[in-house]
Amino acid sequence: MxxxxxxxxxxxxxxxxxxxxxxxxxxxxxxxxxxxxxxxxxxxxxxxxxxxxxxxxxxxxxxxxxxxxxxxxxxxxxxxxxxxxxxxxxxxxxxxxxxxxxxxxxxxxxxxxxxxxxxxxxxxxxxxxxxxxxxxxxxVVNQEWKDILKEKFITSDEIFELKKLPSSLAVIGSGVIAIELAQAFSRLGVKTTIFARSKRIGILSSPALQALAQQQLSKELNIYFETLPISVNLIDRQVELNFKHDGEQQTERFDYLLNATGxxxxxxxxxxxxxxxxxxxxxxxxxxxxxxxxxxxxxxxxxxxxxxxxxxxxxxxxxxxxxxxxxNYPKIESVKNLTSLGIVFCSPEMAIAGQSYKQLYEQDIDFITGFSSYEKQGRALTLGKNIGGAEVYIDKKTRKLLGAELFVNSAEHLAHLLCWMIQQEITLDEILEQPFYHPTLEEGLRSALKHARRQLSSI
CATH class of the missing domain: 3.50.50.60 (FAD/NAD(P)-binding domain)
Incomplete structure (x- = not known):
């Protein structure tokens, strides 16, 4: 044994x-x-x-x-x-x-x-x-569609085996895998269309940042929100999708269908x-x-x-x-001890550090939101990456940072800093005592934190 x-x-x-x-x-x-x-x-x-x-x-x-x-x-x-x-x-x-x-x-x-x-x-x-x-x-595989489309139906397990970039790609889903791959293929010149079950994209739960993300990514990507194919067919080695959008029946053809629904x-x-x-x-x-x-x-x-x-x-x-x-069984200890950290590598990147807006709201936690737009943020402007914004969530009583959501360039790095702050359970005031070099993207976080502090001061 x-x-x-x-x-x-x-x-x-x-x-x-x-x-x-x-x-x-x-x-x-x-x-x-x-x-x-x-x-x-x-x-x-x-x-x-x-x-x-x-x-x-x-x-x-x-x-x-x-x-x-x-x-x-x-x-x-x-x-x-x-x-x-x-x-x-x-x-x-x-x-x-x-x-x-x-x-x-x-x-x-x-x-x-x-x-x-x-x-x-x-x-x-x-x-x-x-x-x-x-x-x-x-x-997840829609077996009915797979049977109809055969090798033209692919998942994230198969898409990296393609010998060359397709001319067109239909993406089913609007979560992490879907948005990352859809934007990448689109930027590489592939005609890409996203079919999303809901009016939500990526991981952001903040209503303000979710709206920003939908607005910004829709400029670059063709996204049919709240629209899924009614039927699929394989015609002349192309994927034919029939769907209803804005009350109208439509048909489009693609080289492949990427199923990215989890x-x-x-x-x-x-x-x-x-x-x-x-x-x-x-x-x-x-x-x-x-x-x-x-x-x-x-x-x-x-x-x-x-x-x-x-x-x-x-x-x-x-x-x-x-x-x-x-x-050491039966001596059992918790293994879920890391502060939550999630990142989507789209552009701008999405990230959630600690508790999300939705989690805090559903737990009825008394918190305030500090916001900073990156549209006029100095470093973002010099990089030509002045898109999106950042939110930080502060506990009203303890003044501790509970979580943050980001839709900005280099969110992968900013989110790590915020995650480490949350892990250390330091307060808003202690965070603002730390150095913020000029000009950096981190200064945008300081703006969001200061916005939170102003709101706390007025209470």
Missing amino acids: YDLIIIGAGTAGISAYKAAVKYTQNILVINDGPWDTTCARVGCMPSKILISSANRMFDSQNIAQVGISTESSFDTTHVMSHVQALRDHFTTATTKDVQSWPKQHRLSGKATFINSNTVEVDGEHYQAKSFILSVGSKP RSSLLNALNLDKIDSQFSDIKKLPIHPQTKQLVNLPIFIAGDAYTDTPLQHEAANEGRKLVSNCL
Whole structure:
């Protein structure tokens, strides 16, 4: 019997193994599929490579914003091969690391549970005192559309395998994956149209910033809000979409349909109902939100197999922390101890640090909002990136920073600063005592913080 079996060798599983092997060699990692991570292979990294190419091209085309004239022409023939080559660099590094593990610690195959301490792989049984389930997720697929469109229906798992950029692309969804990829392909010259179920884009919950984002991104992207295809067809090797928008029936054709409507857990492949019949519906699994424990069993779930924060750094943290719960069972501790941080790499970038506007509002927390527009912010103007704004949320009683939402250039960096401030639980007054160099984008945050302080002073 093993001390620990880890099922799934993605970010969470690899992180868990590296933590566990420091304490025990009686360990096994079972993995079905490639021994790399979703992030490196089909997620974070290839998408950011594509976005980098797209943004370089877009900035070159709009260089007049900083007083330079050019008549550049662009050849995008090699964009996808560049994405694939650099993507392979990242996946190779991960795979090489995994292959350095002792062979007796690795097993390729599909694991299914026989009971609470036994799994089966290719007819063989393996027992453990505890388990970490880090099987990850897969893109949601509309199987009816997939059957009709065949290889013309793609998800984020397949889009980076395209040999060349398509001429046109329909994107279903308006969340993180949808908006990042849609804008990147559009900036690379692909005729791109977004079909969004709701009138919401990205992750922003602030009504003011959500409106700003819709307004700004609609200038660059063709977005049909509150509109989904009624039917799809494959005509002359093109995707034909029939839909109703503004009361009118319309038909458009595209080279591909990218379904980007989220991801679903792979936990259902583990036959958890063999442990307990109540586990047959994975959407209703009794998993503790803080400890990630499945009821009172020595079975824990890490990463995006079951989470409302499907993020690489969250998965890595959970993988590490859960090892302690497994090896010290039944002594259990919380593993959800990081301040929330979410980023969308569109342009301008979106970010939420700490609690969102919606979370604070729904909890009926008494807070005030400090706002700063970046349209006239000094550093943003010099960069030709003067778009969007920032909001900070301050507790009226404690004057502590509770959260922030951003729709600005370099939000990925600004959000980290705000997240660290929230983690340290410092007050508005203490934040404003810190240095803000001139001229920087951070000064825009100071403007939002000062706006909050003025409101507090008037109370």
